[in-house]
Amino acid sequence: MASPPPPHPVLTTTTLLLLLLHNAAGAGSGSSPAVNPFTAKAAFIRYWNRKVPNNRPHPSFFVSKLSPLPAAASSSFPSTLPDIRARLPTLCSKAALLCPSGETASLVGPKGGGPFKGYSNANFSNYGTGDGAGADSFRNYSPDLNIAADSFRRYGRDSSGRADRFETYEADGNVVTANFTSYAGGATGGSGTFAAYAAETNGPDSTFTNYDAEANGRARGFASYSQESNHGESGFSGYGKNSNGVRETFASYGNESNVLASSFANYGESANGATDTFTGYGVEGNVPENTFRSYGAGGNAGVDTFKKYRDDANVGDDSFASYAKGANGGGAEFQSYGNSANPSSTTFKGYGEGTKPNHHIGFKEYTGENNTFKGYAKTGVDFKEYHNTSSTTATLTVSSEAAASGHQHLKWSPEPGKFFRERELVAGNRMPMPDIRDKMPPRAFLPRDIATKIPFEPNAVSEVFGVPLDTAMGKAVASTVAECQRAPSPGETKRCATSAEDIVDFAVEMLGNDIVVRSTASIAGSGRDIKLGSVTGVDGGKVTQSVSCHQSLFPYLVYYCHSVPKVRVYEADIMAADSDEKINHGVAICHLDTSDWSPSHGAFIALGGQPGEVEVCHWIFEGDMTWTAAD
Secondary structure, X not given: OOOOOOOOOOOXXXXXXXXXXXXXXXXXXXXXXXXXXXXXXXXXXXXXHHXXXXXXXXXXXXXXXXXXXXXHHHHOOOOOXXXXXHOHHHHHHHOOOOOOOOOOOEOOOXXXXXXXXXXXXXXXXXXXXXXXXXXXXXXXXXXXXXXXXXXXXXXXXXXXXXXXXXXXXXXXXXXXXXXXXXXXXXXXXXXXXXXXXXXXXXXXXXXXXXXXXXOEXXXXXXXXXXXXXXXXXXXXXOOOOOOEOOEEEEEOOOOOOEOOEEEEEOOOOOXXXXXXXXXXXXXXXXXXXXXXXXXXXXXXXXXXXXXXXXOOOEOOEEEEEOOOOOOEOOEEEEEXXXXXXXXXXXXXXXXXXXXXXXXXXXXXXXXXXXXXXEOOXXXXXXXXXXXXXXXXXXXXXXXXXXXXXXXXXXOOOOOOOOOEOHHHOOOOOEEEOOOOXXXXXXXXXXXXXXXXXXXXXXXXXXXXXXXXXXXXXHHHHHHHHHHHHOOOOOOOEEEEEOOHHHHHHHHHHHHOOXXXXXXXXXXXXXXXXXXXXXXXXXXXXXXXXXXXXXXXXXXXXXXXEEEEEEEEEEEEEEEEOOOOOEEEEEEEEEEOOOOOOOOOOXXXXXXXXXXOOOOEXXXXXXXXXXXXXXX
């Protein structure tokens, strides 16, 4: 007699629920791995599947950004800002957020301590105060950090004959802040050097308040300071005030940087015999903003030289307000100043006004556009080979010969390959690929349940994350919020997404629920020549609509998403330049209607043409994405 078949296993309610959750989390996941069903990540994937029910793969570049928090942590999270702040230390580590570290205790070392190599986020406040001769070297200090916050307040104050050197300091960092308030105040003799300081950083913010104030005979050099940095600010307020014989040199400061701002307020005020040299300052920078307010006011026998200042820079503005006002025996020389590649503006307000008769201010081979001279000193000013190339008349009258001579500007050009024409997207074409690396610090999305509890405004974010608004990170937060609140451009529909759910909702709202998201697969080929393999137009190469999303700098992931009509989107195999080896798979978008773009947009500088005359294409960079209707 045959034995009966084994009984069917009994599925308990709990077991059945686990199976259903696991299947729901994995549905349509494609290349993305299975995830724990009791996490915020799994909850979002189930949300995606409900909103976009086309069973398309969930790309790993998106899934990797989802919150790793357990689902229970989201549902039980507090609602009030102080309670959220109290949970922050645990939240930062478990949710993969970008949180500042607390200030460490102030280091107290022996006289002549150092060198300090490989330090990170240390507090050197009051270090070396009153010390005698010696030297401190900070080399490779705080490199490659997401958030660097170093304090050198009152460092070397009232010291004598001390030398310090900051070399390769805070290089390759994200959101780096350094506080040099009252550094070397009242010091006698000695020197300081900042070489390759904050190079290639993102959002550098350095404060030099009352730096070298009341110092005697100090020499300070800033060489290759903040080169190739992105969107930072340095403040020199009260720097060298009431000092005696202080010499400052800014060589190759802010070169090739992007939107770097420097503020010199009350710099060298009432100083005696101060000598400042700005050589190659802001060369090839993009939109540099420099403010010299009450610079050298009331000083005695000070000499300032601006040589090849802001050469080949793109746009940018300089303001010299009350510069050298009331100074005695001062000298300022502007040599080859203002050779910007694209029109910029410089304002001289109250420049040299009220100075004694023995001062000298010279403009030699000075070329400027949109320059304004208001309240300018009537004596001691020499304009030699001054070229006013602006279309409007400056307040100060310039000789007709000089005004008519004009000047041939060099063209500032974006990185090769950053913009290109649609005709270049053909198999076999060799072209440069720009640096498409994601230079933002790594972070994850917050679950929507938590993100909605934090008001999207600078003060609330500052309170929750302990980010002072006067730090680099605080300024980045305020900048992101301001950009999100900006009115959309003509034809643009925009939204800032503070959660992954927000991105999906906006894409569905604009394109429907049968959609696909794409990004360039990797950074292979970045920054060098490549060759295109197979090129395919999305939706058969038809004109379509897309939603593009770009990262913003914030403690958690925030994306600026906007709907872009009249585009074509392409996918292309990227090959090594001199072989048929496939190294990447790229996504490119071509904007067909550029009529509302600014004439000074870098695309027209690189490609020629005017708004509305040419289409503009670019790659989708690492970390960014574009959504389209499914093929």
